[in-house]
Amino acid sequence: VSAPGAAAPHLRAERSVARVMELVLLALLPYALVHLWLYGPVLPLQLAVAAAAAGGAEALALRLRRRDPRAALRDRSVLVTAALLAAALPPFLPWWITALAAAVAVLLGKHAFGGLGQNPFNPAMVGYATVLLAFPLQMTRWTVPATALAQDWGTLARTGLATVLGRADPAAIDGWTGATALEALQSGLAQRLTMQEIRALPAFGSVGGAGVEWLALAALLGGLVLLALRIVRWQVPFAVLAGMATAAAVARAFDPGAHAGAVLHLFSGATMLGAFFIATDPVSGAASDRGRIVFGAGIGVLTYLIRAHGVHADGFAFAVLLMNLAVPLIDRHSVPLPHGHART
Amino acid sequence: MAASASWPGGLRIPSRKHAIAAGPLVVAPRPRRVLLALRQSMETGAELEPCVAVGARVQEGDCIARPRHAEGAALHTPIGGTVSAIGQRTLAQADGAGTCVVIEAGAASDLAPRPRVPLGDGFRSLAPEALLAQLRDSGLAGLGGAAFALDSKLAQARRSGCELLLLNGVECDPWTCCDDRLLRDRAAEVLDGALVLLHASGAARCVVAVGDDKPEACAALEAARVTLGDARIELRAVPALYPGGAEALLVTTVTGVALPAGKLPADVGVLCHNVASAAALARFVHAGEPLLRRIVTVTGSGVARPCNVEAWIGTPLSELLALAGLGAAPLERLIVGGAMSGLAVADPSVPLTKAGNCVIAASAADLGLPGAAAELPCIRCGDCARACPVDLQPQQLHQALRNGDEPALARLYLDDCIECGCCDYVCPSRIPLTARLRAGRALALRRRAAEAQATDWRERHAARLARDQRAATTQRAQFERARAEGDGGGAP
Numbered sequence: 001v002s003a004p005g006a007a008a009p010h011l012r013a014e015r016s017v018a019r020v021m022e023l024v025l026l027a028l029l030p031y032a033l034v035h036l037w038l039y040g041p042v043l044p045l046q047l048a049v050a051a052a053a054a055g056g057a058e059a060l061a062l063r064l065r066r067r068d069p070r071a072a073l074r075d076r077s078v079l080v081t082a083a084l085l086a087a088a089l090p091p092f093l094p095w096w097i098t099a100l101a102a103a104v105a106v107l108l109g110k111h112a113f114g115g116l117g118q119n120p121f122n123p124a125m126v127g128y129a130t131v132l133l134a135f136p137l138q139m140t141r142w143t144v145p146a147t148a149l150a151q152d153w154g155t156l157a158r159t160g161l162a163t164v165l166g167r168a169d170p171a172a173i174d175g176w177t178g179a180t181a182l183e184a185l186q187s188g189l190a191q192r193l194t195m196q197e198i199r200a201l202p203a204f205g206s207v208g209g210a211g212v213e214w215l216a217l218a219a220l221l222g223g224l225v226l227l228a229l230r231i232v233r234w235q236v237p238f239a240v241l242a243g244m245a246t247a248a249a250v251a252r253a254f255d256p257g258a259h260a261g262a263v264l265h266l267f268s269g270a271t272m273l274g275a276f277f278i279a280t281d282p283v284s285g286a287a288s289d290r291g292r293i294v295f296g297a298g299i300g301v302l303t304y305l306i307r308a309h310g311v312h313a314d315g316f317a318f319a320v321l322l323m324n325l326a327v328p329l330i331d332r333h334s335v336p337l338p339h340g341h342a343r344t
Numbered sequence: 345m346a347a348s349a350s351w352p353g354g355l356r357i358p359s360r361k362h363a364i365a366a367g368p369l370v371v372a373p374r375p376r377r378v379l380l381a382l383r384q385s386m387e388t389g390a391e392l393e394p395c396v397a398v399g400a401r402v403q404e405g406d407c408i409a410r411p412r413h414a415e416g417a418a419l420h421t422p423i424g425g426t427v428s429a430i431g432q433r434t435l436a437q438a439d440g441a442g443t444c445v446v447i448e449a450g451a452a453s454d455l456a457p458r459p460r461v462p463l464g465d466g467f468r469s470l471a472p473e474a475l476l477a478q479l480r481d482s483g484l485a486g487l488g489g490a491a492f493a494l495d496s497k498l499a500q501a502r503r504s505g506c507e508l509l510l511l512n513g514v515e516c517d518p519w520t521c522c523d524d525r526l527l528r529d530r531a532a533e534v535l536d537g538a539l540v541l542l543h544a545s546g547a548a549r550c551v552v553a554v555g556d557d558k559p560e561a562c563a564a565l566e567a568a569r570v571t572l573g574d575a576r577i578e579l580r581a582v583p584a585l586y587p588g589g590a591e592a593l594l595v596t597t598v599t600g601v602a603l604p605a606g607k608l609p610a611d612v613g614v615l616c617h618n619v620a621s622a623a624a625l626a627r628f629v630h631a632g633e634p635l636l637r638r639i640v641t642v643t644g645s646g647v648a649r650p651c652n653v654e655a656w657i658g659t660p661l662s663e664l665l666a667l668a669g670l671g672a673a674p675l676e677r678l679i680v681g682g683a684m685s686g687l688a689v690a691d692p693s694v695p696l697t698k699a700g701n702c703v704i705a706a707s708a709a710d711l712g713l714p715g716a717a718a719e720l721p722c723i724r725c726g727d728c729a730r731a732c733p734v735d736l737q738p739q740q741l742h743q744a745l746r747n748g749d750e751p752a753l754a755r756l757y758l759d760d761c762i763e764c765g766c767c768d769y770v771c772p773s774r775i776p777l778t779a780r781l782r783a784g785r786a787l788a789l790r791r792r793a794a795e796a797q798a799t800d801w802r803e804r805h806a807a808r809l810a811r812d813q814r815a816a817t818t819q820r821a822q823f824e825r826a827r828a829e830g831d832g833g834g835a836p
Contacts, residue, residue, distance in 0.1 A: 006677055006688045007688075007776055007778065007779035007782075008681075008684060008685045008686055008687065008688075008763075008765055008778065008779075009683065009684040009685065009764075009765030009768050009769055009778060010677060010679055010683045010684070010686065010688070010704070010706065010711050011357065011518065011683050011684060011711060011712055011765075011769060012711070012712045012768065012769060012771075012774065013712070013769055013770050014712065015770075015772050016772050016774070017720055017723060017772045017773055019772070020725070020772055075720060077723075115721065116720070116721045116723065117720075117721030117722050117723050117724070117773075118721065233726070233730075282723050282724045282725045282726060283723050283724050285724070287724055287726060287729070287737055287739060287740050288726070288729060288737055288740075289726070289729070289730075292726075331740065332755075335737060335740070335755060335756055335757075336735045336737070337735070338605065338734045338735045338736055338757045338760040339351050339352060339593075339596070339602055339605075339733065339734040339735050339760075340592065340596075340602045340603050340604050340605035340606075340607075340734070340760070341604075341605050341757075341760075342604065
């Protein structure tokens with residue numbers, strides 16, 4: 001008998017951290033396929049760049065901290081951070097900005113606080129917010145997919161890859177890039193256009209941003225898979241979407257001329273990807289189920305407020321980071337009453 | 345018939361016990377040597393007081409140790425022979441060892457058992473107090489795991505007014521199936537025990553709760569219930585959800601009302617006993633047999649013929665393992681008690697106690713241990729909180745323990761942990777949460793005791809200073825008075 005004194009319980013379920021992370025990556029597949037259709041094969045390239053930078057940063061940080069890099073790389077959480085960044089960043093972003101975002105995410109977002117499980121902020125959003133503040137021009141150069149789709153896929157692939165690698169004149173894709181739906185909404189309102197005029201702009205699709213609404217649908221699909229596999233619970237995504245929809249609906253009810261409705265906000269920008277894949281990061285989120293509802297609702301409402309009243313067209317990353325700050329407070333006040341305790 | 349659980353969390357753990365429960369009950373031969381532990385379970389506190397000396401000759405069924413307090417139950421020898429030693433032996437208990445009375449079987453003539461005088465149906469004409477007095481020397485104890493004296497629980501229930509007798513046949517541990525086999529074979533005996541308990545406790549009705557993963561046991565009980573025809577006894581299938589057999593949770597399941605934290609079932613008028621305890625009580629009343637044996641599940645991949653064994657208390661586990669065909673391959677772990685809450689022991693010569701419901705000769709595959717079972721950092725996924733049957737936040741408790749943050753531990757209700765192991769089971773980072781929380785509770789208890797002691801000393805010290813001060817003041821006053829009187833009276 002080799003292990004006397006081993007403590008009860010003597011049984012363990014099969015699921016490991018690595019397995020959880022792999023399933024999250026699998027659930028991102030629909031999003032990746034739509035991305036491939038809309039923007040050509042830039043996502044695999046961006047993912048490779050982000051994964052290499054994040055993995056390198058992880059290995060470096062672990063070496064500096066005198067930990068075994070092999071064991072930590074095995075848990076796949078670095079890969080998830082890289083994949084979320086690649087999915088959330090503009091598709092034709094120069095590779096070195098992607099690499100920088102990934103390195104900052106791992107080094108400042110994660111290891112500065114003690115590594116896996118210790119980070120108070122969502123690492124991917126730390127990286128995202130950093131490059132958004134540092135490179136506002138490149139970070140808002142999204143492609144209008146309708147225009148990109150007019151190109152044949154071969155041209156799209158060649159030019160796209162060359163742009164990411166910095167081997168093409170950025171002017172080559174300038175013709176395809178334009179304001180996103182949220183940017184068009186912001187500038188349209190500033191120019192005192194009516195809501196009908198704004199919605200007629202090419203940046204808009206049938207319910208959300210042109211093209212982006214398909215990405216949102218794919219993220220929703222992947223998110224439902226995560227819910228079905230019980231990797232993610234309903235509290236955070238539901239609260240994010242409900243918080244944003246409620247805030248948007250209330251604003252629109254008061255002043256329909258100056259506010260787009262809830263549906264546009266749900267199906268544009270980073271909403272769906274964020275609600276199911278980013279806000280659900282357990283490490284930097286609230287602990288209890290009740291706390292997660294407060295946390296998610298805060299992200300939804302804050303994202304809406306930043307979009308409607310802030311300088312930035314989308315505010316998901318900032319909303320997540322702000323609510324990360326509030327987590328200790330939320331946790332402190334959302335401890336459930338144990339079984340057998342009477343509410344007083 | 346099915347009731348839904350009204351406590352949070354819980355787990356459905358894959359189980360292989362159904363096939364083992366379906367196999368026949370193996371009756372173990374009487375051992376040539378027994379080790380009778382003077383503390384049959386950690387929960388029963390102080391050791392019993394032996395009432396035999398080394399060299400004494402004993403008959404089968406003789407009482408060899410008596411309790412010093414109410415929770416303990418008397419201990420009887422299942423074999424006749426000679427007391428060869430009384431001393432420390434390794435035990436399957438948390439502190440690893442304890443005093444045992446060792447008895448070696450003698451010649452065949454020694455084996456004649458002490459004559460038995462059963463109460464029989466005469467128990468009905470005894471007043472409950474008189475019946476309880478008879479039970480004091482029966483050695484009957486809770487066979488579900490804690491081994492509390494049966495009569496002490498009964499007396500407690502009588503004091504607080506018992507309305508419901510709850511017989512626990514849930515057996516939620518994924519490896520243990522001794523109660524399943526007992527119910528299949530001896531349902532009538534269990535119900536006979538229920539009648540005695542109803543009489544002794546004054547309860548108006550009895551619910552026998554059986555896990556709904558035991559259809560054969562339920563059928564056998566139902567048949568016995570119909571034959572008995574006592575309207576006070578009701579059968580209830582409860583969800584086979586781990587840890588649904590835990591007393592406080594079962595009370596919630598059956599009564600639909602959460603047992604208030606810190607209260608015992610007796611406080612809400614419920615007397616809870618294991619079905620095996622009821623069967624043993626019937627055997628005592630109708631056959632006059634003190635508690636000498638119990639059914640124990642011997643299982644795990646380490647044995648060729650996993651089975652339920654009716655074994656004698658004090659039998660070394662190695663003999664039971666041999667009976668079930670212990671193989672030559674080295675074991676990953678030998679576990680006494682269930683897979684979820686049992687204790688790993690190093691020495692297979694430890695004896696069976698009244699609390700021993702399951703022995704697992706486990707291989708690595710049995711335990712679901714992968715190649716690298718290393719602990720990873722907590723990622724706060726919250727799976728533990730969802731599994732927790734008392735709605736605690738194990739991941740936050742774990743963090744508070746790491747921080748040594750005692751106020752946070754209190755705020756997170758550390759004391760409410762029932763140590764069921766659900767949080768460990770689901771943890772994807774393989775953190776030994778239960779062991780950590782247990783250690784944290786023990787530490788907090790010690791800290792609180794030390795603080796109470798320190799406060800006590802401080803108060804005594806302050807009281808003493810005040811006393812000395814008062815004494816000095818009085819003395820000075822007396823002195824001053826005396827001097828004043830001396831001055832006044834002693835004029836030159």
